[in-house]
Amino acid sequence: MSLSPYLPIVGLFALAFAFALFSVAIAPLIGPRRYNKAKLEAYECGIEPTPQPVGGGRFPIKFYLTAMLFIVFDIEIIFLYPWAVAYDALGLFGFVEMVLFIGAVFIAYAYVWKRGGLDWD
């Protein structure tokens, strides 16, 4: 297939990459350099940092719940994409089916909300 429609995207990627590279590279060159005694001293931090915070670096499970809910609605959005693109061709039938679909996923949302799945504490 012809890849020319993707040229703008490739260009954008290149721009983003170049900008990041530029920012990192330019900072030490143009940044101010003011040294004082404290800055030049080797940092002494006492004992070695403990390798892990308490609990072994584990996250509470509520983060997982949030991630899972995000995926559910992310996948819902994926289905909106072709529907939105082909909206004119699908007409009322497509609209009704999409409303049904969103309505059904909204049930999950209502359940999660009511049972406090979106509360943080």
Added chain:
Amino acid sequence: MAAEVLARSLAEPAVLAADVKLPDIDYLAIAPMLVLFGAACVGVLAAAFVPQRLRYRVQVSLVIGALLVALGLIVTVARAGRAVATAGGAIAIDGPALFLQGSVAVLGVVAVLLIAERSLERGGAFVSRASLTPGSAADRDQAEQPGATEVYPLVSFALAGMMLFVSANDLLTLFVALEVFSLPLYLLCGLARRRRLLSQESAVKYFLLGAFSSAFFLYGVALLYGFAGATGLGALRKAVQAGDGNTTLLFLGLAMLAVGLLFKVAAVPFHVWTPDVYQGAPTPITALMAACTKVAAFGALLRVFTVAFPVGAVDWRPVLVAIAIATMLVGAVLAVTQTDIKRLLAYSSIANAGYVLTGVLALSAAGVAGSLFYLVAYGFVVLAAFGVVTLVRDADGEATHLSRWAGLGRRSPLVAGVFTFLMMAFAGIPLTSGFTSKFAVFSAALGSGQVTLVVVGVLSSAVLAFPYLRVVVLMYLSEPAEDTPTVSLPGTLTAAALAIGVLATALLGVAPAPVLDLAAKAVQFVS
């Protein structure tokens, strides 16, 4: 240059597929599934908005009501004599589909009766809040709280998915249905009130292996699409008939598809999950899986092999025959060595999968009818058997180790009698449904010349009778020990489930003709 391309791509309106032809949907034909899906959605809302004390009643009546309405609709559709491929040809509502959907609905009602039981144990067989760490202080506090009511919408989703699974006429729809009924089952397996770690382990095992098998299934679908350029079962058959496709893709795809389906029916060598999951899951859910999942999985297996691949049968039949033989033998032999009643029933269900496969492999109308009948008959027996397992309890919940069943016949002759009858049905003693159903599949297999299958089937049945009889002997001929568990008085719901199961087993053994006729009439697939 990039700017030019960008400008062009923005200026060029996307060509719209103006010729999208909207599908004809026969709403009556798919109404049973719609009812059940709708009930499940309402159930989810009820789990959130109905006050805690009313939830249980609302949920149970919702599921059972929806199942009965669905059953009524199935009967209506069947009476009207419809056999259609609807929703763009992706769903086939024909004889086998209606028979299997009806079976799922009836067996589903019985399973829900077991699931909804709350008098054997305070709060029922399901944990109240599954998110609490097993063994923690909060977990001990919830020991007597009522079980989670999310169980019921999940069961509805599973049953609706099974109904779609047996009527899907397109491999992609089949896959979605597979996921729709599997996902709730994975969850339900992990929600037991007692022995929660075992239950959660079984859920994880089932989920991981199930996800693997789904991946195999999907890869198979992709390869078959590569072969035929379509995923509809009818289109696949035409492509196989035309015979000008790439046969490597066909066989590889078919093999992977079969792995996915055979995993769900628990055929050897895709059976390893069965004993662990059956043992760890809450017993009513085990009953649901043993009865309804088996019906659904075999329904799809029958449809796929009968509708899409009858032409290539010469090539795939020997493989499936080998699998059926291995399934019957491994299931029967390993059942002999079991010391836990739930694991024993799990291995017996593996062996029974082999017997149904025998009917499927007859590849004849009689074979289809025999398999359909077998699935219903086996479903009732296994539901009742697990129902009895829920009754035998001690302070720690169900006493599933076989040694604990010693002397049960003297303490509670009625329950032991019922279980003996069910064991006889499993063993295929005449005047029980086990005999008629085995007869139906074996005679169908003989009719199409599958002598090896029948010989192995009969031999393995004889082997399998041993563990059943051992349980019976243990119950009657052993002295009750100090720690022989008491048999709880069944609540109304379990009693009803047991009564239905035992009655059906007896009726299908004594007067099987109406159901056999129904199955014989229901063998015509459409595509």
Added chain:
Amino acid sequence: MILAQTVAAAGPALDAAPALAAAGDVSVGEQVVFWILAPVALGGAIGMVAARNAVHSALFLVTTMFALAVFYVLQAGPFIGMVQIIVYTGAIMMLFLFVLMLVGREASDSLIETLRGQRMAAIGLGIGFALLVASALTRGLGAVSAQGLEEANRGGNVEGIAAVLFTRYIFAFEVTSALLITAAVGAMVLAHVERPKGMKVSQKERSRARFAEGSYPGMKAGPGVFATSDSVATPALLPDGGESDRSISRVVPARGLTSAEAAPKHTER
């Protein structure tokens, strides 16, 4: 919502792919991109399996998924490419990372085999299966050229998907919502700890508890305050000269420091 808008906005620009190359015809650009990205994808996959650290594994997997997304776009499937990026590299990978965090970043496989020879058998069978599938696919697909691709993508790839999604697969599509509901309900059931109403601690109650009799409302003393060393193992000195054990991290004794190590250190003069 933002995602949806981005996706919808990107839609027309992506879909207006001009005439696709004829079947079996591979353009130079496609070849170049393939040969650049194929090693990247493969390297990512190998790295994912080989990496010791689970987080590194996940990042390797992201690389592979991105490379695959570009392949999909290359194969005239922009929709599946976008799905790969939005759902897989976005959402699913995030879930992966969360699961890794749940298990603990440092958790590693136990090297004890519960079944003898299982690991070797699994590796052997896995390689055998991969070889079987790969060789069969090479044989099966070697001479195959894409058919009907142009036809399917005539009205645009995404429009084509919409057309089948809303006709033949309309019921499967609607039923997918059941899958999403099940996922949300399941996540809630398994992961959401619902606190009974009385157990929720409000700000007011917290504050009361803090100023209640017998508790010390002020800040904890920081390590090194009034001390002669800035090691975290050095306890702060209270105004009366005593040591405040509130100032030492709970972790310090847990690490089993000797009393000499934990004792106040004095700088050498």
